[in-house]
Amino acid sequence: xxxxxxxxxxxxxxxxxxxxxxxxxxxxxxxxxxxxxxxxxxxxxxxxxxxxxxxxxxxxxxxxxxxxxxxxxxxxxxxxxxxxxxxxxxxxxxxxxxxxxxxxxxxxxxxxxxxxxxxxxxxxxxxxxxxxxxxxxxxxxxxxxxxxxxxxxxxxxxxxxxxxxxxxxxxxxxxxxxxxxxxxxxxxxxxxxxxxxxxxxxxxxxxxxxxxxxxxxxxxxxxxxxxxxxxxxxxxxxxxxxxxxxxxxxxxxxxxxxxxxxxxxxxxxxxxxxxxxxxxxxxxxxxxxxxxxxxxxxxxxxxxxxxxxxxxxxxxxxxxxxxxxxxxxxxxxxxxxxxxxxxx
Amino acid sequence: xxxxxxxxxxxxxxxxxxxxxxxxxxxxxxxxxxxxxxxxxxxxxxxxxxxxxxxxxxxxxxxxxxxxxxxxxxxxxxxxxxxxxxxxxxxxxxxxxxxxxxxxxxxxxxxxxxxxxxxxxxxxxxxxxxxxxxxxxxxxxxxxxxxxxxxxxxxxxxxxxxxxxxxxxxxxxxxxxxxxxxxxxxxxxxxxxxxxxxxxxxxxxxxxxxxxxxxxxxxxxxxxxxxxxxxxxxxxxxxxxxxxxxxxxxxxxxxxxxxxxxxxxxxxxxxxxxxxxxxxxxxxxxxxxxxxxxxxxxxxxxxxxxxxxxxxxxxxxxxxxxxxxxxxxxxxxxxxxxxxxxxx
DNA sequence: CGTAGAATTGGAAACGTTTCCAAATCGTTC
DNA sequence: GAACGATTTGGAAACGTTTCCAATTCTACG
Numbered sequence: 001x002x003x004x005x006x007x008x009x010x011x012x013x014x015x016x017x018x019x020x021x022x023x024x025x026x027x028x029x030x031x032x033x034x035x036x037x038x039x040x041x042x043x044x045x046x047x048x049x050x051x052x053x054x055x056x057x058x059x060x061x062x063x064x065x066x067x068x069x070x071x072x073x074x075x076x077x078x079x080x081x082x083x084x085x086x087x088x089x090x091x092x093x094x095x096x097x098x099x100x101x102x103x104x105x106x107x108x109x110x111x112x113x114x115x116x117x118x119x120x121x122x123x124x125x126x127x128x129x130x131x132x133x134x135x136x137x138x139x140x141x142x143x144x145x146x147x148x149x150x151x152x153x154x155x156x157x158x159x160x161x162x163x164x165x166x167x168x169x170x171x172x173x174x175x176x177x178x179x180x181x182x183x184x185x186x187x188x189x190x191x192x193x194x195x196x197x198x199x200x201x202x203x204x205x206x207x208x209x210x211x212x213x214x215x216x217x218x219x220x221x222x223x224x225x226x227x228x229x230x231x232x233x234x235x236x237x238x239x240x241x242x243x244x245x246x247x248x249x250x251x252x253x254x255x256x257x258x259x260x261x262x263x264x265x266x267x268x269x270x271x272x273x274x275x276x277x278x279x280x281x282x283x284x285x286x287x288x289x290x291x292x293x294x295x296x297x298x299x300x301x302x303x304x305x306x307x308x309x310x311x312x313x314x315x316x317x318x319x320x321x322x323x324x325x326x327x328x329x330x331x332x333x334x335x336x337x338x339x340x341x342x343x344x
Numbered sequence: 345x346x347x348x349x350x351x352x353x354x355x356x357x358x359x360x361x362x363x364x365x366x367x368x369x370x371x372x373x374x375x376x377x378x379x380x381x382x383x384x385x386x387x388x389x390x391x392x393x394x395x396x397x398x399x400x401x402x403x404x405x406x407x408x409x410x411x412x413x414x415x416x417x418x419x420x421x422x423x424x425x426x427x428x429x430x431x432x433x434x435x436x437x438x439x440x441x442x443x444x445x446x447x448x449x450x451x452x453x454x455x456x457x458x459x460x461x462x463x464x465x466x467x468x469x470x471x472x473x474x475x476x477x478x479x480x481x482x483x484x485x486x487x488x489x490x491x492x493x494x495x496x497x498x499x500x501x502x503x504x505x506x507x508x509x510x511x512x513x514x515x516x517x518x519x520x521x522x523x524x525x526x527x528x529x530x531x532x533x534x535x536x537x538x539x540x541x542x543x544x545x546x547x548x549x550x551x552x553x554x555x556x557x558x559x560x561x562x563x564x565x566x567x568x569x570x571x572x573x574x575x576x577x578x579x580x581x582x583x584x585x586x587x588x589x590x591x592x593x594x595x596x597x598x599x600x601x602x603x604x605x606x607x608x609x610x611x612x613x614x615x616x617x618x619x620x621x622x623x624x625x626x627x628x629x630x631x632x633x634x635x636x637x638x639x640x641x642x643x644x645x646x647x648x649x650x651x652x653x654x655x656x657x658x659x660x661x662x663x664x665x666x667x668x669x670x671x672x673x674x675x676x677x678x679x680x681x682x683x684x685x686x687x688x
Numbered sequence: 689c690g691t692a693g694a695a696t697t698g699g700a701a702a703c704g705t706t707t708c709c710a711a712a713t714c715g716t717t718c
Numbered sequence: 719g720a721a722c723g724a725t726t727t728g729g730a731a732a733c734g735t736t737t738c739c740a741a742t743t744c745t746a747c748g
Contacts, residue, residue, distance in 0.1 A: 023706095051703085055706095
């Protein structure tokens with residue numbers, strides 16, 4: 001049987017309470033006593049039993065990360081694993097455990113979430129890819145569980161969140177392309193139920209409005225989040241009677257698909273067509289040609305989410321954050337439209 | 345305060361023990377009684393407190409997944425997130441929680457692992473990317489914690505594992521390339537402390553031996569696991585006095601780097617040079633040209649690891665598994681060597 | 689209907705902490 | 719050195735389960 005607080009107390013010749021106080025911040029313990037207790041702990045190899053303390057405290061030092069397994073985002077999206085790593089690193093650094101659960105968006109999501117929250121299994125939850133009318137948000141708000149989200153949260157009062165300003169991002173991209181002489185820009189959008197989807201389309205329209213140009217509604221294709229979706233959407237765009245000379249894909253994985261579709265048409269990105277992605281996954285710098293894209297600092301966002309959640313758990317006020325995506329210019333948009341092959 | 349087992353017992357007019365038994369498999373509870381108890385549970389919205397049961401049972405229904413954050417594999421490797429998803433899905437499906445922790449391979453890894461294991465925080469651990477003389481294996485073996493690993497485990501008695509037969513895989517690739525008329529094949533290897541690294545090099549040598557050819561030691565370049573490493577290694581291979589006409593990269597991410605480096609030299613994969621990857625990440629089917637690669641069923645491996653671990657936790661015997669990677673032929677090796685531009 | 693044996697049931701004790709209150713000790717000041 | 723407040727300390731009770739044993743209730747059979 002493992003060594004308990006009682007063994008430590010006995011060995012150090014003190015009471016149970018004193019050992020417990022030493023464990024938790026050492027308030028009201030004389031330095032000499034504490035030293036003795038700590039020595040005893042070391043000597044006995046004492047490890048506090050988390051279950052006992054969780055039970056008594058009716059909470060856990062555990063953060064829950066909940067993601068939809070089969071929603072839109074493919075499992076292999078580098079976005080996801082970078083986020084995951086940031087969460088794990090920061091949670092560990094802050095002395096929290098990270099509990100991970102997945103559920104298909106369509107079925108049993110709330111049940112999973114309930115189990116997650118029930119009995120204080122976690123002290124707070126992190127959501128990602130928030131949706132319009134997100135039932136998870138509603139559920140957590142009702143349950144009174146502290147949570148934060150990556151992606152806008154609808155009743156702003158429900159929880160703080162980190163949101164990347166996709167509107168600004170796409171608008172910047174559109175302006176960038178217009179500045180390089182493009183006139184017809186295609187947009188590959190995200191699944192419409194994601195909060196960020198509408199934003200990005202809006203940014204697209206803003207960019208057009210700013211240039212006093214009229215949006216060709218056929219040049220907006222809504223996709224999902226996989227590479228194949230990107231290819232398909234690009235096919236559609238290139239088959240338009242008046243195909244665009246530039247394409248903005250709302251995620252890098254979509255852009256990778258676009259890259260391939262363009263290539264398969266015998267065209268070359270950067271020479272025949274411009275392409276802009278969104279995310280700046282590490283791979284984006286390494287495609288051929290390297291991809292101009294809107295950078296989201298995903299790892300930093302992940303660590304920040306953890307810090308925000310912990311503050312929230314501790315009852316401190318936390319403000320929502322909006323991050324401006326930065327346009328990373330690479331070769332996929334290097335050539336001005338006028339010099340593109342096949343341009344008028 | 346939450347509703348407890350005691351409230352349920354009272355409401356259903358039964359004793360504590362009966363409710364508890366109903367919760368855990370309903371052994372020795374009459375159907376009528378159980379129905380009454382379940383009704384009471386539903387009515388009161390009872391959720392068992394996991395901390396209490398963990399404390400009493402001195403264990404948790406929790407699986408720990410431990411990964412090295414900054415070892416070699418980049419955070420964004422799709423390999424990793426696919427694995428992660430498989431673990432999460434299967435653990436959830438089996439009624440287990442998944443606890444995730446990361447630590448840099450060089451510092452504090454064992455301390456993290458200890459905290460992980462201490463006090464029964466997890467009932468078993470899953471490791472990945474096992475290393476030669478892996479201290480984690482040693483630690484877990486000594487601690488008596490059930491664990492399984494993705495990657496060979498050295499004292500085979502320590503734990504069951506799933507290993508992909510990299511030797512066979514690379515040998516197959518070499519044979520495939522020889523069969524297509526190649527004579528000089530470069531190999532981009534993995535970090536040498538990984539158990540799988542040596543295997544793959546060995547497979548390479550076997551393939552050469554089988555063809556009664558002599559290995560050019562300069563054609564073996566050890567890399568890490570990032571895209572840039574792949575580029576760098578490819579640069580080195582292409583700068584050899586007698587550059588290879590085909591390259592095998594020991595991971596798809598490395599192959600992506602190779603793809604770029606080759607492209608930057610003005611060469612084209614599939615036309616001027618053949619390329620084979622390892623992993624078959626989803627992207628591999630979508631590069632240009634699509635990548636011939638050795639398929640590892642990562643998601644299936646992940647779910648299987650979970651099942652194996654649970655068996656192990658329950659004391660059932662579990663055998664190690666060796667998976668044969670399957671060569672997926674795509675266009676990156678489509679053309680026989682004789683037709684390659686610049687071939688003799 | 690009685691009885692043995694099996695199946696079901698009730699409830700006390702225990703898991704290892706934290707938390708509270710009362711008791712003991714300390715340090716100051718008169 | 720007495721008195722007093724502040725600080726430190728000890729330990730019982732409680733957190734919500736599980737698990738055991740003993741007690742009770744069934745079932746089947748003569």
